[in-house]
Amino acid sequence: MLPRLTHRQIEAFRAVMETGKVTSAAAVLGTTQPSVSKLIADLERAAGFNMFERQGRQVVPTSEARALYEEVERAFVGMMEISRVIQDIRDFRTGSLLIAGMPALALKLLPDVIAEFIAAEPGITVSLRTRSSQAVLRHLSSQQFDLGFAALDNDHPAVLRRELFTAPMLAVLPLSHELERKTVLLPGDFDQRPFIALGAEIGTRSETDAFLLAGGARPRIVAEAQLSASICELVAAGAGISIVEPVTAMHFANLGKILVRPLSPVQPFRYDLLLPATRQPSRIAKQFLKLVEARFDTLLGVHG
CATH class of the missing domain: 3.40.190.10 (Periplasmic binding protein-like II)
Structure with a gap:
């Protein structure tokens, strides 16, 4: 079994492959030339073969190093793609929101909020299911939906229910x-x-x-x-x-x-927000809820 490789060793190997010089690789990595030389030596010792041959001030990769580099590059491309996905999620450029809503809200209020939301966050896909309040509760209990909007007088152990807005009939x-x-x-x-x-x-x-x-x-x-x-x-x-x-x-x-x-x-009427009990609302869901609350304030003008 190979000794444990480190991410820093692979970074050093990749930098030397791409620059052709240990000193240039050190500059890329923000470290010293001796540190890079030691990382390469440790990698060669772990691998059991030489990675580079010196030719003057240049280092030339061996055939084994070239074969390894192909795999390393694929791995780094994968990591860069993961970084891109993380950044997209952070910046709301990708993601989805699954909503279940009672007809009273799914007729106009929620579609208006969805239109406003996707105009601001075009990378997010929003799905709205119109159901009775009891059906909305059942959907949220499945833990597959992000948000539910209903009017209920009963609870479910798998669903968090809280007052969203109350206004007179x-x-x-x-x-x-x-x-x-x-x-x-x-x-x-x-x-x-x-x-x-x-x-x-x-x-x-x-x-x-x-x-x-x-x-x-x-x-x-x-x-x-x-x-x-x-x-x-x-x-x-x-x-x-x-x-x-x-x-x-x-x-x-x-x-x-x-x-x-x-x-x-x-005659007060209460609209409820339903959330899956097993997880916290996503950042996307929280952003959407801010728009819902603002829409209630605009339409009815009396909060809570």
């Missing part, structure tokens, strides 16, 4: 609706009016029902839908009024398709 009205003159809507304002409800299986539905019941309101449910976006489209078409989470409500209001009004008493 909003009443949504068709354009030119008779309630538009009111600046704040009370439960009684919904009494006996056509109402588009969330599906009974959606957690927020029970909170909305409790809000209405507390004020003695009994709206006429004319339709149900699972997604806030579907409800807003129905409202825009004049089918009725409703109460939805604020991101989707503001998106449709900004498009000029519906009117929004705050509620009293306030």
